[in-house]
Amino acid sequence: MPTHRTRIKICGLTREEDVDAAVQAGADAIGFVLYASSPRAVTAKRAGELARRLPAFVTPVLLFVNASPEHIEGACAEVPNALLQFHGDETPEACRAAVRPYLRAARIPPGSAGASFDLLKYALDHSDAQAILLDAHVEGYGGGGQSFDWTAFPWSHPHLNASSRLVLSGGLTPANVIDGIRHVRPWAVDVSSGVEVSKGIKDRAKMLAFVAAVRAADALIDRSG
Ligand SMILES: O=C(O)c1ccccc1N[C@@H]1O[C@H](COP(=O)(O)O)[C@@H](O)[C@H]1O
Numbered sequence: 001m002p003t004h005r006t007r008i009k010i011c012g013l014t015r016e017e018d019v020d021a022a023v024q025a026g027a028d029a030i031g032f033v034l035y036a037s038s039p040r041a042v043t044a045k046r047a048g049e050l051a052r053r054l055p056a057f058v059t060p061v062l063l064f065v066n067a068s069p070e071h072i073e074g075a076c077a078e079v080p081n082a083l084l085q086f087h088g089d090e091t092p093e094a095c096r097a098a099v100r101p102y103l104r105a106a107r108i109p110p111g112s113a114g115a116s117f118d119l120l121k122y123a124l125d126h127s128d129a130q131a132i133l134l135d136a137h138v139e140g141y142g143g144g145g146q147s148f149d150w151t152a153f154p155w156s157h158p159h160l161n162a163s164s165r166l167v168l169s170g171g172l173t174p175a176n177v178i179d180g181i182r183h184v185r186p187w188a189v190d191v192s193s194g195v196e197v198s199k200g201i202k203d204r205a206k207m208l209a210f211v212a213a214v215r216a217a218d219a220l221i222d223r224s225g
Contacts, residue, residue: 007188012040048078114152136170145193147171150183174209
């Protein structure tokens with residue numbers, strides 16, 4: 001019996017058929033990118049249309065990068081049950097001001113520089129976030145298909161892991177997600193590029209393979225200790 005069921009978010013969806021396929025594959029959360037510079041950007045109205053396809057217990061996530069309070073409020077009006085994801089340079093105060101549950105992205109520098117990122121301080125500064133979403137530091141803020149060094153941090157620190165506050169993202173694929181879960185032991189994983197045909201267009205077979213790999217990790221990795 002698995003000791004943990006890793007939650008799965010699939011992000012950057014733009015089409016009805018991809019939303020339906022992601023839900024059928026077993027995603028727990030579906031992300032919509034409300035950042036105009038992203039190739040996966042959707043408008044607030046479009047996010048609302050797509051989110052209304054989601055069944056109960058599948059959470060819509062609205063991703064923002066340095067958005068104005070008006071933009072956030074307008075998008076929340078379209079998707080009233082959304083969890084927010086702040087993926088830019090937002091301060092803890094700006095995140096809190098949205099008065100919604102949110103994920104806060106931490107953008108980890110590549111390679112050995114990752115170890116110099118003070119993740120504990122970051123998590124404490126953003127203690128109101130439901131979870132800290134770990135991503136690689138890339139041009140354009142995110143969605144770059146790049147991984148960071150998963151061995152860079154003391155993941156077993158009680159403030160990070162025992163409180164189930166980590167979401168692993170950044171360059172995850174069906175081929176590497178088991179290894180990522182083994183190293184980081186996150187509450188959830190988040191994928192975009194790794195399940196795509198092209199930016200914003202998802203691949204049904206890759207989404208199924210990704211979910212199957214996460215379930216295999218859950219079966220293989222003992223989280224009871
Ligand atoms: O998807 C985007 O275009 C994007 C743009 C700006 C900020 C974040 C973005 N996506 C998020 O980036 C991570 C990692 O994505 P990937 O799997 O490496 O492609 C993920 O949280 C996406 O939600």
